[in-house]
Amino acid sequence: MEYPFEQIERKWQKKWQEVNLWQAKMNPEKKKYYVLSMFPYSSGALHMGHVSNYSIADAITRYFLMKGYNVFQPMGYDSFGLPAENFAIQNNTHPQLATEDNIKTMRKQFDNVGFGLDWSNEISTSRPDYYKWNQWLFKRFYEKGLVIKKKAHFNWCTDCQTVLANEQVLEGNCWRCDEKVVLKEMEQWFLKITDYAEELLDFSNVSCWPERVITMQKNWIWKSEGSKIYFKLIDSDKKITVFTTRPDTIFGCTYLALPPEHPIVINWLKESNVDQKVKSFCEKTINSDSSLRTTDDFTKEGVFSGKYCINPVNGDKIPIWITNYVLVEYGTGAVMAVPAHDQRDFEFAKKHDLHIKIVIQNQERDLTVDKMKEAYLESGFLTHSDAFNDMDSISSMKAINSWMEEQGIGNKAVTYKLKDWGISRQRYWGTPIPIIHCNKCGSVLVPDEDLPVELPVDIEVGKTRQNPLLSAEEWLNVKCPKCRGNARRETDTMDTFVDSSWYYARFIDSHNKQKPFSKEKADYWLPVDQYIGGIEHACMHLMYARFIHKVLRDLNLLSSNEPFKRLLTQGMVIKDGAKMSKSKGNVVEPLYMIDRYGADTVRVFMLFASPPDKDVEWNDEGVMGAFRFLNRVWRLINNNVDIIKKNANNTVKESFDVLNDLRYSTHLTIKKVYEDIENRMHFNTAIASIMEHLNNVTAIKNVNLLTKQEQAVFAEACLVIPRLLYPFAPHIAEELWQLTGHKDLIHEAGVLQYRADFLKKDEITYVIQIKGKVRGKMTIPVDTTEDEIRRQALKVDNVEKYIQNKTVKKIVVVKNKLVSIVV
RNA sequence: GCGAAAGUGGUGAAAUGGCAGACACGCUGGAUUUAGGAUCCAGUGGGAGUAAUCCCGUGGGGGUUCAAGUCCCCCCUUUCGCACCA
Numbered sequence: 001m002e003y004p005f006e007q008i009e010r011k012w013q014k015k016w017q018e019v020n021l022w023q024a025k026m027n028p029e030k031k032k033y034y035v036l037s038m039f040p041y042s043s044g045a046l047h048m049g050h051v052s053n054y055s056i057a058d059a060i061t062r063y064f065l066m067k068g069y070n071v072f073q074p075m076g077y078d079s080f081g082l083p084a085e086n087f088a089i090q091n092n093t094h095p096q097l098a099t100e101d102n103i104k105t106m107r108k109q110f111d112n113v114g115f116g117l118d119w120s121n122e123i124s125t126s127r128p129d130y131y132k133w134n135q136w137l138f139k140r141f142y143e144k145g146l147v148i149k150k151k152a153h154f155n156w157c158t159d160c161q162t163v164l165a166n167e168q169v170l171e172g173n174c175w176r177c178d179e180k181v182v183l184k185e186m187e188q189w190f191l192k193i194t195d196y197a198e199e200l201l202d203f204s205n206v207s208c209w210p211e212r213v214i215t216m217q218k219n220w221i222w223k224s225e226g227s228k229i230y231f232k233l234i235d236s237d238k239k240i241t242v243f244t245t246r247p248d249t250i251f252g253c254t255y256l257a258l259p260p261e262h263p264i265v266i267n268w269l270k271e272s273n274v275d276q277k278v279k280s281f282c283e284k285t286i287n288s289d290s291s292l293r294t295t296d297d298f299t300k301e302g303v304f305s306g307k308y309c310i311n312p313v314n315g316d317k318i319p320i321w322i323t324n325y326v327l328v329e330y331g332t333g334a335v336m337a338v339p340a341h342d343q344r345d346f347e348f349a350k351k352h353d354l355h356i357k358i359v360i361q362n363q364e365r366d367l368t369v370d371k372m373k374e375a376y377l378e379s380g381f382l383t384h385s386d387a388f389n390d391m392d393s394i395s396s397m398k399a400i401n402s403w404m405e406e407q408g409i410g411n412k413a414v415t416y417k418l419k420d421w422g423i424s425r426q427r428y429w430g431t432p433i434p435i436i437h438c439n440k441c442g443s444v445l446v447p448d449e450d451l452p453v454e455l456p457v458d459i460e461v462g463k464t465r466q467n468p469l470l471s472a473e474e475w476l477n478v479k480c481p482k483c484r485g486n487a488r489r490e491t492d493t494m495d496t497f498v499d500s501s502w503y504y505a506r507f508i509d510s511h512n513k514q515k516p517f518s519k520e521k522a523d524y525w526l527p528v529d530q531y532i533g534g535i536e537h538a539c540m541h542l543m544y545a546r547f548i549h550k551v552l553r554d555l556n557l558l559s560s561n562e563p564f565k566r567l568l569t570q571g572m573v574i575k576d577g578a579k580m581s582k583s584k585g586n587v588v589e590p591l592y593m594i595d596r597y598g599a600d601t602v603r604v605f606m607l608f609a610s611p612p613d614k615d616v617e618w619n620d621e622g623v624m625g626a627f628r629f630l631n632r633v634w635r636l637i638n639n640n641v642d643i644i645k646k647n648a649n650n651t652v653k654e655s656f657d658v659l660n661d662l663r664y665s666t667h668l669t670i671k672k673v674y675e676d677i678e679n680r681m682h683f684n685t686a687i688a689s690i691m692e693h694l695n696n697v698t699a700i701k702n703v704n705l706l707t708k709q710e711q712a713v714f715a716e717a718c719l720v721i722p723r724l725l726y727p728f729a730p731h732i733a734e735e736l737w738q739l740t741g742h743k744d745l746i747h748e749a750g751v752l753q754y755r756a757d758f759l760k761k762d763e764i765t766y767v768i769q770i771k772g773k774v775r776g777k778m779t780i781p782v783d784t785t786e787d788e789i790r791r792q793a794l795k796v797d798n799v800e801k802y803i804q805n806k807t808v809k810k811i812v813v814v815k816n817k818l819v820s821i822v823v
Numbered sequence: 824g825c826g827a828a829a830g831u832g833g834u835g836a837a838a839u840g841g842c843a844g845a846c847a848c849g850c851u852g853g854a855u856u857u858a859g860g861a862u863c864c865a866g867u868g869g870g871a872g873u874a875a876u877c878c879c880g881u882g883g884g885g886g887u888u889c890a891a892g893u894c895c896c897c898c899c900u901u902u903c904g905c906a907c908c909a
Contacts, residue, residue: 001861002861211828212827212904215826215904216903216904216905219826219905220905222908224908224909226909242909243909244909245908245909246909257909298907300907324907325907325909326907326909327908327909329908330908331908331909334909335909336909337909342909344907344909345909417908535903538904539904608835608836608846608847609835609847610835611836614836617834617835619834619835619848620860621834621847621848621860622834622835622847624848625847625848626847628847628861628862629847631861631862635862684835684837684846684847685837685838685845685846687846687847688836688837688846688847689845689846690846691847692845695846767842769841769842769889769890770889771889771890772841772889772890772891773890777842798876809889810889811889812841812889812890814890817841817842818841818842818890820889820890821889822890
């Protein structure tokens with residue numbers, strides 16, 4: 001007989017709703033705990049990955065609920081974006097309709113799993129009451145100088161027909177559709193995330209973020225400290241600025257290396273007398289696939305530009321080369337080449353027979369150009385460096401920097417790889433950028449009272465590949481807010497990462513019509529205490545959100561420095577060795593499983609299969625194991641309801657010694673489960689210890705023949721099970737709690753306290769090792785002295801055999817554990 | 824190439840430097856049952872032995888230690904991130 005999970009789950013889901021258990025109520029008297037899972041894209045279906053993610057979050061939520069915290073776990077939908085638009089195009093519908101339909105379906109699915117979610121604060125990013133505040137924030141950013149417009153070459157996905165941020169290009173392809181990304185010149189709106197680069201490198205205000213994510217973000221920002229140095233061109237007033245982290249080697253610079261994309265090179269190519277070799281090299285390099293530059297067999301090539309410049313520190317005339325190994329997008333896009341002390345420059349110089357000049361000598365001072373097989377990268381003493389000769393190279397950097405600054409030929413500088421965040425997307429299904437273009441006034445912000453700029457809905461999506469907003473005449477043509485003349489709306493929409501960069505803050509006050517959220521609420525609920533989601537967002541979403549949060553703080557909308565205090569990156573759900581996906585045909589539908597075994601079983605299986613940060617291997621037999629476990633719990637309690645009820649108030653006394661082992665098991669399990677949840681968030685071992693305890697309880701037979709005292713121990717052992725199980729299998733826990741005569745909801749009983757005195761043992765079993773191998777065991781009273789332990793250990797049967805005819809050199813006693821004898 | 828994490832039974836996995844394999848799946852045998860994807864009992868790393876017990880065993884090799892899956896060094900494999908960052 002299976003336990004009636006379906007009926008039980010409906011019942012308690014309804015009950016939790018009725019008492020508004022999950023609705024956020026701000027209460028400064030009470031400590032809050034804000035648990036957030038990355039909200040789903042409104043695809044119309046929850047998949048196993050979601051269920052896994054939300055089961056982890058719900059376990060944490062319910063644990064803190066039991067602890068008496070004011071918990072908050074909201075949910076909503078990331079509902080703007082290309083997939084909805086593409087779906088609408090294919091199915092000849094409107095993204096809005098499709099999205100709202102999907103949301104309805106998903107909500108039903110959510111309800112089936114029984115997560116403790118506050119739906120009164122549901123948000124959906126594609127609704128005007130949400131994206132209005134995207135626009136409002138855009139304006140505040142604009143007023144703060146954090147929005148700029150740039151015309152440049154951008155990553156353009158030919159399939160999605162839109163621009164992509166640097167982060168969204170993976171190995172030269174689009175992160176969504178995998179189509180090739182090309183460069184296209186256009187005008188784009190940017191958020192100046194680089195203004196916050198330095199602060200984004202500081203992780204001192206987060207705790208428990210995986211080191212991996214921190215490293216990835218630091219890597220992405222890539223800060224370098226060094227100098228900018230200006231090289232004047234010969235026969236021209238123009239200067240080329242280079243960035244270097246090694247100003248100590250400036251005297252050894254023997255050529256300049258530029259990429260063909262460098263603005264000055266582009267200008268040269270426009271000159272009438274361009275060398276054909278230079279021209280063809282530039283064209284070839286620019287057109288070559290940029291992802292080829294990262295392959296192993298990539299060779300450094302270049303061509304002499306025919307131009308020279310002056311090394312500002314010593315007046316040397318040095319040639320300028322155009323090369324394929326310098327990145328235009330990093331630093332100043334120009335490199336001072338020091339072949340003696342940079343491996344890349346060394347190789348290039350050798351190949352093209354360029355001058356190599358040693359300016360850092362090693363300790364032995366025996367470096368010579370002839371003997372050099374590779375560049376000398378270490379520190380040392382300066383040489384051929386005029387006034388700086390014999391200075392050690394490390395301290396010379398500071399001296400050279402300040403000297404260059406005095407001379408006006410260079411200065412100390414810091415650069416980041418991180419680029420400003422291009423947020424313009426040439427698509428329909430996103431937040432309209434609240435800008436009006438006027439021929440007279442330029443780009444004008446839409447006044448606050450006209451927000452939101454709503455997406456026109458009576459529009460045909462998908463007639464052409466281009467942005468449908470371009471043909472929405474009625475929407476497009478407006479009056480300029482400044483001069484009242486004819487003007488046009490901006491047709492670009494925002495990157496959907498803008499939506500998800502502050503949604504956690506809107507959740508706390510989602511109905512606010514005056515502001516994105518109230519500061520009072522923000523200061524109570526934020527930061528999010530525990531954020532849970534996939535590792536794939538390490539460099540995009542998680543960095544954008546940190547950036548936006550810091551700006552919100554500087555706009556005085558909230559006070560905290562970071563959006564997410566603790567972060568858990570959960571693993572993927574795997575089946576047959578691969579991530580579940582339709583194309584692989586290995587998808588398991590959560591709803592089907594919930595139908596068959598119940599939500600509690602599916603959750604327990606997910607959490608039991610592995611620690612949350614590791615991948616979960618889906619296994620049909622494993623699910624049945626979880627189901628059997630809950631059935632065993634169900635039977636145990638049901639079969640013994642009377643005894644449990646009768647003994648509910650019959651407290652277990654300290655001084656009696658029947659069923660000692662069971663009492664021990666009860667209290668050890670309480671200790672273990674809470675430690676596993678709180679200290680490590682290892683739900684798999686927490687559930688394992690509940691299973692172990694269940695095995696201990698069910699080993700007791702003939703319960704009716706037990707004495708009154710023994711029955712009290714037994715009843716206690718049974719009653720802790722639902723309470724320990726509540727974070728993982730809340731429905732069955734509530735039902736069993738009620739069944740055993742309790743009127744309140746189970747969390748109201750609070751967390752269990754284990755009794756340390758019940759975990760003390762009178763006797764301890766010592767393991768006896770000889771030369772590191774276990775040779776025997778002995779059980780002796782706890783208070784035996786060390787000398788006595790030694791004496792007795794030597795007398796154990798099997799042990800004696802091993803120490804005969806040998807001298808005992810040393811006996812190590814580890815209290816309460818083992819004795820190690822060295823012979 | 825650089826960096827990080829990981830490598831343990833047939834499987835998912837456990838093990839503050841202290842009895843390797845908890846817990847679960849699967850499998851084997853048994854009980855009960857008209858039947859079982861039900862329940863209960865026993866067994867389950869490999870090898871030797873009737874048994875007590877012994878030998879081997881956490882990717883490979885060395886080392887530290889009374890004691891190493893765990894700490895240190897070298898190597899191999901896998902996964903992830905970065906990849907001409909001047």
